[in-house]
Amino acid sequence: MDRYRRNYLAFMGDAVNFGLSMTFASLTTTLPAFIGTLTSSKILVGLFTTAADGAWLLPQLFFANLLINKRRKKHFVTLGAVLGRPLMLLYALALVLGLHRRPVLALVLLFVSQVLFLGTDALAAVAWFDVLGKAIPEERRGRLFGTSQAITGVLSIGAGAIIAALLGKKGPPFPLNYATVFALSGFFLLFSLFSWLFVVEPEEPVAEERPSWREYFPYLVQTLRSDRTFARTIVVRLLAGFDLLAVNFYILFATSELGLPAATVGIYAAVQTVGSILAGLAFGVIGDRAGCQRVIQISTALCLATPLVGLVFFLGGFRGGVLVSVFYGLVFLMIGGVNSSFMLGYTNYGLELAPAGQRPTYMGLFNTICGVLMVLPTLGGWLLQTTSYGVLFGLTAAVVAVSHLLSWRLPALRRPGGAAEPTA
Numbered sequence: 001m002d003r004y005r006r007n008y009l010a011f012m013g014d015a016v017n018f019g020l021s022m023t024f025a026s027l028t029t030t031l032p033a034f035i036g037t038l039t040s041s042k043i044l045v046g047l048f049t050t051a052a053d054g055a056w057l058l059p060q061l062f063f064a065n066l067l068i069n070k071r072r073k074k075h076f077v078t079l080g081a082v083l084g085r086p087l088m089l090l091y092a093l094a095l096v097l098g099l100h101r102r103p104v105l106a107l108v109l110l111f112v113s114q115v116l117f118l119g120t121d122a123l124a125a126v127a128w129f130d131v132l133g134k135a136i137p138e139e140r141r142g143r144l145f146g147t148s149q150a151i152t153g154v155l156s157i158g159a160g161a162i163i164a165a166l167l168g169k170k171g172p173p174f175p176l177n178y179a180t181v182f183a184l185s186g187f188f189l190l191f192s193l194f195s196w197l198f199v200v201e202p203e204e205p206v207a208e209e210r211p212s213w214r215e216y217f218p219y220l221v222q223t224l225r226s227d228r229t230f231a232r233t234i235v236v237r238l239l240a241g242f243d244l245l246a247v248n249f250y251i252l253f254a255t256s257e258l259g260l261p262a263a264t265v266g267i268y269a270a271v272q273t274v275g276s277i278l279a280g281l282a283f284g285v286i287g288d289r290a291g292c293q294r295v296i297q298i299s300t301a302l303c304l305a306t307p308l309v310g311l312v313f314f315l316g317g318f319r320g321g322v323l324v325s326v327f328y329g330l331v332f333l334m335i336g337g338v339n340s341s342f343m344l345g346y347t348n349y350g351l352e353l354a355p356a357g358q359r360p361t362y363m364g365l366f367n368t369i370c371g372v373l374m375v376l377p378t379l380g381g382w383l384l385q386t387t388s389y390g391v392l393f394g395l396t397a398a399v400v401a402v403s404h405l406l407s408w409r410l411p412a413l414r415r416p417g418g419a420a421e422p423t424a
Contacts, residue, residue: 006198006200007135007199010196014199017189017195018189019152021192023159023160025185027048027049028272028332029272029332032045032048032049032251033251035048035107038107041381042249044381045252045381046249048110049247051111052114053377055114056119056125057370060367060371061364063127064360065211069209072201072203073127073201077123080123083116083120086189086190088113088117088186088189089182089186095176095178129351134202134203135200142284143288145343146282146284147284148280149279150281154277159184160269164263164265167263219361220361229353233350234369235406238372239406240400241376242373243338245399246392247335247377247380249389249392253310253314257389258313264325267325272339276340279302279337279338280344284344287345292344292348292413298341300403300404302334304404306338307397311394314390350366
């Protein structure tokens with residue numbers, strides 16, 4: 001087997017298993033629903049996502065500078081995975097042993113385990129992006145991302161059915177139901193690590209020395225000033241990221257305001273993965289043929305449509321019933337589509353913009369700046385607790401609409417056939 005094929009399959013296995021894990025421990029379905037069994041505070045639901053996002057995004061700029069002069073980065077991915085990925089299994093075991101009897105401690109340990117897992121995965125992510133950029137040609141990344149997300153989506157439909165069965169009335173009692181869900185998440189994380197070990201990392205020239213922090217920060221500022229397309233991409237992502245105001249609360253709106261049953265959590269998890277399948281297949285083709293900027297434009301349109309659908313249901317005063325359940329599922333279908341767009345849109349666009357040897361800096365800078373979005377789920381929880389779902393959905397839609405308009409100013413980076421185009 002040639003090296004490209006081996007790497008393609010190894011990245012595929014890594015991505016598919018990681019994606020399945022995140023279906024079982026989803027920040028938009030199962031984890032908020034579990035937190036809702038421990039506390040009635042909407043702010044804590046939002047704070048959890050804030051902590052999780054911050055743990056993954058904020059350290060990446062530090063890790064980018066750490067890795068900038070390292071010729072080999074594969075073992076940094078392995079290190080981050082070994083340190084963080086067993087934690088979900090340990091938390092599941094703690095639930096079985098009676099952790100749920102102390103809700104405050106259960107919440108604290110959930111926060112701690114997720115922060116540690118995602119903090120170590122931040123190191124893995126920065127190195128992973130660089131190895132990916134070296135191992136997979138840019139004209140084939142869309143196919144890799146799209147296919148892996150489609151496979152993940154197909155398998156996650158079954159995962160959603162399993163979640164629905166476990167959390168439904170005929171499933172095991174609490175907390176064994178959630179412990180089983182989290183244990184499955186942990187096992188797929190380990191399968192992802194096993195697949196990663198088969199990657200063969202190519203060599204590429206790197207900086208001779210790692211710059212000091214005094215030198216590094218002015219360089220980052222200069223990067224933003226000189227690469228205006230990169231700066232515009234960050235602005236679009238920041239504004240689109242205001243969907244985080246509401247994303248954790250669509251499932252709570254379904255169960256508390258629309259009167260849909262708890263088993264709907266699993267059904268909507270499956271619907272969300274269907275959205276990922278459809279978007280992954282479509283975005284892979286669109287990204288390779290029309291450019292990653294087109295994926296970003298479609299993504300921001302879906303970001304806008306999601307709170308608008310929620311607003312329609314809020315203003316319409318709908319309650320219960322099969323039709324409500326079916327049509328409200330559009331929200332999770334679009335969330336799945338948006339989630340598929342990150343790798344195929346923003347990440348791939350950033351990798352194409354980044355000069356060779358500077359991918360860790362570009363990816364670390366992009367993700368760390370976007371880390372400011374981590375406050376939005378908490379702000380969304382406070383906004384919901386002090387106002388209403390209508391205000392939450394309306395404000396989200398207003399900001400994301402600006403992002404969609406600005407996304408049309410992102411240029412294509414490749415000519416037909418894969419040749420790079422100059423950027424402003």
